[in-house]
Amino acid sequence: MRWFSSNTNKIMLLLPTLLIYLTYIMMPIVIATYYSFTSFSGIGKPKYVGLANFQRLFDDPIFMIALKNTFIVLLVTLLLLIPGSFLLSLLLNKKIKGVGSLRAINYSPSIIAPIMVGLIWVFILDPQIGLINTLLERIGLGRLAFEWIGGDTLTPFSVAIIQSWQSLGYIATIFLAGLTLIPSELYEAAEMDGASKFKQLINITIPLLNETFKLNIILVITLCFKIFETVLQLTNGGPNHLSDVLVTYMYSTTFIAGEYGYGMAIAVASLIATIVFSGAFLGFYSLGRRLYNKEGV
Numbered sequence: 001m002r003w004f005s006s007n008t009n010k011i012m013l014l015l016p017t018l019l020i021y022l023t024y025i026m027m028p029i030v031i032a033t034y035y036s037f038t039s040f041s042g043i044g045k046p047k048y049v050g051l052a053n054f055q056r057l058f059d060d061p062i063f064m065i066a067l068k069n070t071f072i073v074l075l076v077t078l079l080l081l082i083p084g085s086f087l088l089s090l091l092l093n094k095k096i097k098g099v100g101s102l103r104a105i106n107y108s109p110s111i112i113a114p115i116m117v118g119l120i121w122v123f124i125l126d127p128q129i130g131l132i133n134t135l136l137e138r139i140g141l142g143r144l145a146f147e148w149i150g151g152d153t154l155t156p157f158s159v160a161i162i163q164s165w166q167s168l169g170y171i172a173t174i175f176l177a178g179l180t181l182i183p184s185e186l187y188e189a190a191e192m193d194g195a196s197k198f199k200q201l202i203n204i205t206i207p208l209l210n211e212t213f214k215l216n217i218i219l220v221i222t223l224c225f226k227i228f229e230t231v232l233q234l235t236n237g238g239p240n241h242l243s244d245v246l247v248t249y250m251y252s253t254t255f256i257a258g259e260y261g262y263g264m265a266i267a268v269a270s271l272i273a274t275i276v277f278s279g280a281f282l283g284f285y286s287l288g289r290r291l292y293n294k295e296g297v
Contacts, residue, residue: 029271036265041258053265062241063266066249067273069156073245074224074277076160077167081220082213085168089175090205103176107169114166118233121162125149125234149234155243162230167223171216178212179205214285218278225274246270 036053040046057063092103109117124131125148133145148158182205190200206213228247231237237244237252244252246266254263 032264032267035261036268038261040261042254042260046261049261053262054269056262057265057269062244062249063269065242066244066246066266069159069243070225070227070245070270070273072156073160073163073227074221076157077163077224078217078220080160080164081167081171082216084164085171085216086175086209086213088168088172089179090201092172092176093179103169103173107173109166109168110170112166114229115233117162117166118230121158121230122149122234125158127151150238150243152239152242155231155235156245159227159231159234159243159245160224162234163224163227166230167220171219174216174219175209175212178209182208210289214282217281221278221281222274225270225277246273 035046037048037050038046039049039052088106092099092106112120123129127133127145127147127150130148132148136142136145146154149155186204186208187200190204195203226247227245228251231243231245231248232251235243237248241249241252247270250263250266250270253259253266257263
C-alpha cells in the first residue's frame with residue numbers, strides 16, 4: 001500500500017488519462033488555433049494571415065446571425081432546462097411505486113443520437129408535413145401554424161426546446177444525485193420545528209444544491225455552444241444561414257465552402273465565447289455567494 005500511494009506511482013496512474021486528454025482535447029485546440037491565423041483551403045500549404053480571419057468575423061453578417069442564434073438557444077435552454085430538471089428531480093426523488101421506471105423513461109432521450117433527435121422533431125415541427133401544424137389545420141386553428149423550423153425567427157427557440165427535451169433527464173439525474181446526498185435528518189428536524197415543505201425547499205434543498213446548480217448550468221452552457229447535429233438535421237442552417245448556430249456555420253465554412261482557416265477562426269471564437277460565458281457565470285455566482293454569506297441571509 002505504501003508503494004501504491006507514492007507520488008511517482010500516482011503520476012504513473014494518471015499518465016494514460018493525461019495523454020488521452022492532451023491528444024484528443026488539447027492538441028486539436030492547438031491545431032485549430034494555428035490554422036485560424038492562416039488562409040488555408042485544406043489542400044496545399046497554409047498562408048499566414050495574422051488576425052485577418054478574426055477581423056473578418058466582425059464584418060461577417062452570417063457569423064453575427066449564428067452568434068445571436070446560439071445565445072438565444074442558450075438563454076431559452078437555461079430558462080427551461082434548469083428549473084424543469086430540478087422540479088423533475090424533486091418528483092423522481094419521492095418514494096412512489098414505479099419511480100425506478102420513471103427515472104429510466106425520463107433519462108432515455110439523453111441516450112438517443114442527436115441526429116436521430118433532429119429527425120424525430122422534423123416530423124413534429126416541419127411547417128409542411130409536421131405533426132403540430134397538421135393537427136392545428138385539422139382542428140381549425142391554422143392561423144397558429146407557424147414556421148417552427150426553417151423560418152427566420154422561431155428556429156433557435158425550437159432548437160432550445162428540443163435541447164431541453166433531450167437533456168432533461170440527464171440534468172435531472174445530476175440534481176437527483178445531489179438530493180440523495182442531503183441528510184434526511186435535516187428535513188426531519190425542520191418538520192419538528194413546523195417548517196412547511198416550501199420552506200424546507202427554500203432553506204434546505206436549494207442552498208445545499210448550490211454546487212449542483214453551478215455544475216448543471218456550466219454543463220448547459222457547454223452543451224448549447226456545441227449544438228450541431230440537431231440543427232443540421234432540422235434545417236441545415238437554412239434558409240440562407242438564418243438558422244445557423246456557431247458550430248453549423250463553422251462546419252459549412254470549413255467543409256463546404258473550403259475556407260479551412262476562416263472556419264477554424266469561427267471554432268476558436270466559439271471556444272472563447274464558451275470560456276467567457278462560463279467564466280462570467282462563475283464570477284457572478286461567486287460574487288452572489290459572498291454577498292449572500294456577508295448579509296447572513
